[in-house]
Amino acid sequence: MTADFETHVRLLSDGVLYDKAQAFAQQHGSFVEDEQGRKQANGLLRYGRDGIDELDKYAKKQASRDWSGRKAHYRSLYQSLSNELAELRKLVVDEGLVPQNLVKKQLQAATAEAASPLAREFIQHLVAEMLYRQGGG
């Protein structure tokens, strides 16, 4: 990771990623209201550290689970999260953070590499915001 890339990520984190996390929390409310919710938050933080591909796999797997009753909202939350991650992949391309003239497989790998720090930042903002909303700040 170059210094320019890290600077770019920091600017995105304080700007668009923070705003996205706020909007996401606004849309979905807090999900950390109970033990189950805290497990979900820990899962997001853990997979967020592993990169965008792992996080997306986790989100899709969670979205496909048979949530029911009071947990039914988790399905739409994880579907939305997967959509957010797709937007982050697009964002790094739009921001010029991915080299051009790559073949498809290389492009996918470079996009994931560039988008992973953004996904981690987004998740950190999201979990902090969710905790704050639930905690009655």
Place this chain on the structure above:
Amino acid sequence: MNRETVFAQQIALQADALYEHSVYFGEWAAQHDALGGDRRSQVKALERIANSTLKVTDVLDYLKKQTAKAKQAQGWKSSQGGHTLGAALIAFICDGVGQRRDAVCASVGATPGQDPPTDLERQQTHVALIREFVGQVAAQYELGGAP
């Protein structure tokens, strides 16, 4: 005058203008025993994060998590004027300190021979002002009754 010096002068001016707010927050934390038994370490942790980070949101995320953890009406959730300490600090860092950042950037941009500040310079200015503000809050907190 080089650009760094212009920024440093303007940041120092605007940091002085934050002082009365820092006193308010420092006294709030101290007088209401707002941060509980480990309050000194929490103020120190906030100061450490502000001094080490390059992002505004690291400070905001820390305050959100600490506020979420606090017991009702205690610590970062101690209430004054209908707001909790954590929420008031978050709002002030975004808006109050944000206004001072805008003032710094406007002054630098209006200085003959200086280009308008870049997004990176705006971010760095905001972080620099947060450091000044949190340092002032911590100092006032120490004066106001920390053990």
